[in-house]
Amino acid sequence: MEPAENIDGMMLVYKKPPTLTDTPMHYCPGCGHGVVHKVLMEVVDELKIQEETVGVAPVGCSVFAYDYMNIDMQEAAHGRATAVATGIKRVLPEKFVFTYQGDGDLAAIGTGETIHTINRGENILIVFINNGIYGMTGGQMAPTSLLGMKTTTTPFGREVSAMGNPIKITELIAQLPGAYYVTRQAVYTTAAVRKLKKSIEASFKYQKLKKGTCFIEVVSSCPSNWKLTPVEANEWLEKNMLPFYPLGDIKVPK
Amino acid sequence: MVMENKKENTETRLMKGNEALAEAAFRAGMKAYFGYPITPQSEVLEYLTAQVPKHPDVVILQAESELAAINMVYGASGAGARVMISSSGPGISLMQECLSYMTSAQLPALVVNVQRGGPGLGTIQPSQGDYFQAVKGGGHGDYHLIVLAPASVQEMVDLVFDGFRLSEKYRNPALILADGALGQMMEKVNLPPAGSLPKTQTPWATTGKPQTRERNIITSLFIQPERMEKLNQVLQSKYKEMGKEVRWEEIRTEDAEIVLVAFGLTSRICEKTVDLARQKELKVGLLRPITLYPFPTDAVVKLTESAKSFITVEMNAGQMVEDVRLAVNGRRPVEFYGRMGGMIPSPEEVLAKVESVAEKGLSIPI
Numbered sequence: 072m073e074p075a076e077n078i079d080g081m082m083l084v085y086k087k088p089p090t091l092t093d094t095p096m097h098y099c100p101g102c103g104h105g106v107v108h109k110v111l112m113e114v115v116d117e118l119k120i121q122e123e124t125v126g127v128a129p130v131g132c133s134v135f136a137y138d139y140m141n142i143d144m145q146e147a148a149h150g151r152a153t154a155v156a157t158g159i160k161r162v163l164p165e166k167f168v169f170t171y172q173g174d175g176d177l178a179a180i181g182t183g184e185t186i187h188t189i190n191r192g193e194n195i196l197i198v199f200i201n202n203g204i205y206g207m208t209g210g211q212m213a214p215t216s217l218l219g220m221k222t223t224t225t226p227f228g229r230e231v232s233a234m235g236n237p238i239k240i241t242e243l244i245a246q247l248p249g250a251y252y253v254t255r256q257a258v259y260t261t262a263a264v265r266k267l268k269k270s271i272e273a274s275f276k277y278q279k280l281k282k283g284t285c286f287i288e289v290v291s292s293c294p295s296n297w298k299l300t301p302v303e304a305n306e307w308l309e310k311n312m313l314p315f316y317p318l319g320d321i322k323v324p325k
Numbered sequence: 326m327v328m329e330n331k332k333e334n335t336e337t338r339l340m341k342g343n344e345a346l347a348e349a350a351f352r353a354g355m356k357a358y359f360g361y362p363i364t365p366q367s368e369v370l371e372y373l374t375a376q377v378p379k380h381p382d383v384v385i386l387q388a389e390s391e392l393a394a395i396n397m398v399y400g401a402s403g404a405g406a407r408v409m410i411s412s413s414g415p416g417i418s419l420m421q422e423c424l425s426y427m428t429s430a431q432l433p434a435l436v437v438n439v440q441r442g443g444p445g446l447g448t449i450q451p452s453q454g455d456y457f458q459a460v461k462g463g464g465h466g467d468y469h470l471i472v473l474a475p476a477s478v479q480e481m482v483d484l485v486f487d488g489f490r491l492s493e494k495y496r497n498p499a500l501i502l503a504d505g506a507l508g509q510m511m512e513k514v515n516l517p518p519a520g521s522l523p524k525t526q527t528p529w530a531t532t533g534k535p536q537t538r539e540r541n542i543i544t545s546l547f548i549q550p551e552r553m554e555k556l557n558q559v560l561q562s563k564y565k566e567m568g569k570e571v572r573w574e575e576i577r578t579e580d581a582e583i584v585l586v587a588f589g590l591t592s593r594i595c596e597k598t599v600d601l602a603r604q605k606e607l608k609v610g611l612l613r614p615i616t617l618y619p620f621p622t623d624a625v626v627k628l629t630e631s632a633k634s635f636i637t638v639e640m641n642a643g644q645m646v647e648d649v650r651l652a653v654n655g656r657r658p659v660e661f662y663g664r665m666g667g668m669i670p671s672p673e674e675v676l677a678k679v680e681s682v683a684e685k686g687l688s689i690p691i
């Protein structure tokens with residue numbers, strides 16, 4: 072933590088990183104996206120890499136990330152973020168490149184790109200927001216939706232016989248030699264947010280080493296489409312998502 | 326049709342169309358290429374990868390699919406690189422979503438379609454069945470690609486330079502619409518020297534935001550309809566402006582009563598038909614569009630003053646003929662002759678069509 076500043080006799084205990092813009096975020100109350108944005112930009116500021124960072128945000132609730140992150144950014148088609156990031160990184164190998172993708176984007180329509188980008192060991196950071204649902208399109212089933220979970224396209228709950236099991240894409244890609252650092256984090260408590268920040272920091276530092284892809288899954292919430300209040304959503308996440316998607320490092324550099 | 330007067334500093338070689346195109350890309354200062362194998366253009370990627378040791382600063386990458394490849398093109402172009410991709414029918418179909426994105430995000434790139442017969446998996450023989458897809462848009466939304474149609478291996482080289490130049494000038498993807506025969510055949514080519522195409526400035530590219538400028542954003546998302554309409558107006562005014570880039574070639578049209586209209590390989594066949602017809606004292610000429618978008622509408626209109634009828638010849642069921650009819654606008658009859666599915670018409674077949682039109686033509690009062 073930075074040393075507290077004194078403003079008008081009061082102690083500053085929290086502030087927005089300068090690289091987060093002043094644009095009011097469109098995210099729903101309690102949504103994980105805003106917190107992850109903030110932590111990402113905090114790290115960019117602390118590492119002083121704003122000038123060297125290019126982000127990619129594909130279609131999904133966070134497609135407007137470029138409104139909030141004061142860095143050069145590219146919007147990508149649904150599922151194609153890591154291909155776009157590959158194109159950027161290959162022609163700008165000294166820059167820091169990251170993608171910021173939802174579960175539908177990364178683990179359904181973009182599965183091929185996810186696997187092959189990591190298999191090539193592209194030196195990028197992939198931030199994967201797993202909220203178990205399609206947020207932007209209004210709450211349809213995601214590849215990561217839990218069994219029994221009610222969504223607008225599984226109104227009676229997700230069933231294995233019809234829709235298969237939720238996919239643990241993070242464990243899957245950790246098998247690939249191109250994956251350098253793979254971790255699963257969350258933002259449902261302050262302690263979790265702090266751990267996420269450490270992972271992001273490490274990932275940017277690793278990117279300089281050019282040893283492969285860094286992959287951070289963030290188990291996040293979508294109160295609006297889970298039809299829960301923000302507090303209930305965090306409780307539901309802890310009780311239901313975390314047992315299936317356990318937090319912690321999955322692959323760490325030797 | 327091959328340019329005989331050798332320009333200064335060019336290097337003359339005997340080359341296959343696909344390889345000549347690939348070599349031209351290096352010489353035109355291409356910084357990145359992303360592709361995926363498909364017949365009849367796999368030699369492009371093969372040639373490029375074989376030349377990597379000579380061009381260590383150029384990114385050449387075989388992607389996992391054409392979908393990934395074109396999105397890599399999007400990323401690299403957005404980062405300011407001069408970038409190319411090539412494929413054939415099925416692969417080009419997979420790229421359409423991203424090409425639509427690229428026109429909206431105003432990203433330059435050179436796309437090459439070495440056409441094969443379709444629809445479906447079709448055949449690997451040459452075809453011109455992708456004219457509609459290339460010229461009319463191909464993906465979703467109101468947009469156009471700049472479309473260039475080579476008719477020789479020399480033009481497979483020259484149009485690479487023009488394609489990069491025009492796509493960068495208008496910040497819009499350009500497409501070279503070749504076909505399997507042009508890709509595979511060998512002809513003499515004059516290769517321009519490397520470095521002859523200056524790099525276009527890309528102040529809009531995402532290269533990392535310095536303190537001295539606002540952040541650069543590459544996007545095709547304009548959620549408010551007012552802004553989306555504005556973007557569309559910008560695109561439409563660019564398409565209008567592109568009209569001045571129109572290029573075509575005319576052969577013996579001065580006194581022609583029947584004008585053949587054909588592009589690419591078919592124009593080579595029609596050139597022969599013109600000779601055969603002239604031997605039979607039939608006044609036949611040829612109009613060959615080099616740019617398919619923008620289409621040489623005015624050139625067609627001008628010929629309606631002298632010609633009695635037009636015959637569009639294509640290796641498809643009749644696609645460009647619609648643009649010829651739009652240009653002629655009922656002033657003259659426009660006939661069509663085509664072969665489909667990878668079949669190549671012979672000059673004699675086209676001549677038979679010319680003769681039947683000539684007979685009919687006598688009874689049409691002008």
Ligand SMILES: Cc1ncc(C[n+]2csc(CCOP(=O)(O)OP(=O)(O)O)c2C)c(N)n1
Nearest residue numbers: 130131132149173174175176204205206207
């Ligand atoms: C090719 C294509 N198919 C479908 C869509 C519609 N679409 C937009 S976002 C989205 C899913 C978003 O879910 P996710 O990636 O999990 O991100 P979230 O919104 O939950 O953050 C879909 C299906 C699209 N934009 N493009």
Ligand code: SF4
Nearest residue numbers: 098099102132206293
């Ligand atoms: S719909 Fe869900 S993911 Fe999207 S902003 Fe709202 S809470 Fe977040």
